[in-house]
Amino acid sequence: MQAIDLDVLIVGAGLSGISAAYYLQTRCPHKRYTILEGRKAIGGTWDLFRYPGIRSDSDMYTLGYAFRPWHSSQAIADGASILQYIRETAQIYGIDQQINFEHMVRRIRWSSEQALWTVEVERLAAGDWVQYRCNFLYMCGGYYDYTQGYTPEWPSLSQFEGRVVHPQAWPQNLDYRDQRVVVIGSGATAITLVPAMAAQAQHVTMLQRSPTYVVAQPASDARAEQLRRWLPAKLAFHVIRWRAIIQGIVYYVLMRTLPKVAKRALINMAQQALGDSYDAKIHFSPNYNPWDQRLCLAPDGDFFKALKSGQASVVTDQIEQFTATGIQLQSGQHVAADLIVTATGLNLRLLSGIEIVVDGRKVELGTSLNYKGMMLSDVPNLALAFGYTNASWTLKCELTSMYVCRLLNYMDRHGYTSCMPKNFNPTMATEPALSFTSSYVQRVIKHLPRQGRQRPWRLYQNYLLDLLMLRLGSLDDGNMEFFRAWPSQRQVE
Template identity: 85%
Template sequence: MQTLDFDVLIVGAGLSGISAAYYVQTRCPNKRYAILEGRTAIGGTWDLFRYPGIRSDSDMYTLGYAFRPWHSSKAIADGASILHYIRETAQIYGIDQQIRFGQMVRRVSWSSEQALWTVEVERLAEGDWVQYRCNFLYMCGGYYDYSQGYTPEWPSLSQFQGRVVHPQAWPQQLDYRDQRVVVIGSGATAITLVPAMAKQAAHVTMLQRSPSYVVAQPAHDQSAERIRRWLPATLAFHVIRWRAIIQSIFYYLLMRGLPSVAKRALIKMAQQELGESYNAKLHFTPKYNPWDQRLCLVPDGDFFKALKAGHASVVTDQIEHFTPTGIQLKSGQTLSADLIVTATGLNLRLLSGIEVLVDGRKVELGTTLNYKGMMLSDVPNLALAFGYTNASWTLKCELTSMYVCRLLKYMDRHGYAYCVPKNFNPAMASEPALNFTSSYVQRVISHLPRQGRNRPWKLYQNYLLDLLMLRLGRLDDGNMEFLRPWPRQHQVE
């Protein structure tokens, strides 16, 4: 088997993988790196998802890269624009030349004796395997299963004689003009699909078991446009970006601190968008508090506009069974459909399902602690890009990339071969690293890394706190163990 050696291997060529590559090649130019991408194109999520209306669920001033400002007037951008931005960034900085496509990582094995990761890769096009070795492994493959989305087990679904589609596997050129469409789900994907499909469908019904919080926001940020007119381009970008960061932190803390007040305000906003004749309390009053799950963002209120115009409707009920022509609900109501879209969520799959071994021992993620939101206890020289759940994904991923570069340079200066996060307080209480009540999280919560009650094992989901810890905090913080190469005579023995 062919073996290829690098200093750093990045797994994934999506939004976070391209960012990781930029920081490695600019801040650690002495490191040889490559990106391994299982698919055949750059873009990750933004290349995979092709359903109608796909867009960002946070502003592009923070979802975009700090090193390459987003200058479009669209704060909430469509998927095609985001994909173009990612690919153009990779081309501008020569990152696209470092990507190896069709390389599906199956297993990674760490050897403390050699201070190396061995990465076993299946080359899909060639139908063979290749082996890579590296000192540092940076996982940027996202957090869900790319092969398939989640669909509940409905035994009677086979009775439906129309077409059934999951948004993660959207067929090319699917024609739904003048058809009756039922979208099952109430999350961000369903909220996005409904107004987009309502432009061509005869009618779109969103069937939800329970409501979500839906918030309207202008797609174009007029105040950002004014700031650009008043200030030089670089300064304007930083002002706009920091304003967005501070606003998101402020509103998140406000909603978490005063959940009942926030809940009433969000329902009232939905009512105002729909008008007094609409029963917003029935369809937009979740059972959970704001930010127990992500809020659903609606640019320019397009979802509410589709409801008001009568092109779409919301039904809050449960499925009794499917029929040849639609869905029978438990209330007795029947929904007729030509097309059913199961916007029922994702299968969460951390580390892309790759098997991880450390000195021959298989790592069970559910037994590890999350160190600074980016490394795992007792796993050497491995970082993973995992963004915020309450803010833009890229904000945390860029901080992680900067921290990885700090680690690499620190180890080089001091002659260390590797570093390992260590929990020296076994009595420290732990809890799930993700405190979301979303079903896609709860289905796999026992298999995910946990977090501690104290720094650096606790995740605060706060950019300002992470900025201080990851950009300015000590690397030798008493929880990170740094080790030099084993003596050569020991290796021989």
């Protein structure tokens, strides 16, 4: 089998993979690297999802890269614009020339004796396999299964005579004009789909088992536009970006500190947006506190406008069974449909389901500890990009990329070949790394790395704390082992 040797291998050419490559080639220019992408194109999530209305659910001033400011007036951007932004970034910095497409990583094996990862890759187009060998692996493949979304087991679904579509596998040129559409779900995807489809459909019904917090927010940031006019471009970007970061942190802390007040405020905001058309206490009052699950965003209140106009409606009920012409609910109501969209979520799949073996030992993610939100205990020379659950994904991923570069340069300066996070406190209490009550998290929570009760094993979901730890904190913090030689002659520093 052909083997290719590199210093660093990046897996994934989406938002975080392009960021990782930029920082690596600018801060570690001596490192040979390449990117392996299992799909045929750059973009990750933003190339995969093609459903109507696909857009960001975070502001673009923080979802965009710090090294290439987002200059559009749209703070909430559509998917096509985000995809173009990612691809242009890759082209501008020559990153697109370092990507091997349709290279699907299947298995990675670490050898302590060689201080190398052997990466087994299936080349989908060629129909063969190739091996890559590298000293450091940076996993940027996201957090969910790209091959299929999640659909509950509904035995009676086969009785429905219309069409059933999952947003993750949206058919090209699907025509739903003048059709009765039922969107099952109440998450961000459903909140996006309803107003987008209502513009052409005869009617769109969002069928939810339980409510979600929905927040209306301007799609354009008027204050950001003012700052652009008043300040030099570079200064304006930094002010706008930091304003968005601080504002997000403050809102999150207030909501978690005063959940009852926050819940009441969010329901009242929804009621004001709806007017008398719906009772927000029934349809937009979840049985959990704000940020136990992610809040849903409605740019310019488009979701609420669709409901008020009568083009769309929301029904809060349980599915009894599917019928030939729609859905029978437990309340006795029947919702007619020509098209059913199952916006029922993702299959969470960390590290793309790749098998990880360290010195012959298969790594079980559920027994690992998450180190600084970017590495795994007892797994050498491997980092993973995983963004915030309460803020823009890119914020944490960029901090991680900068930390990886610091780490690589530190190792080179001291002659180290390997590093490995190690928990030296066996009595430290642990808990799930993600506190979300969302179904897609709870279905796989036991298979995800855990977190400790204290740093650097604790995830704070706070950009300022991570900035201090990852940008300014010590690399040799007493929880990271560094090695100059493996295995018998290794020296732990």
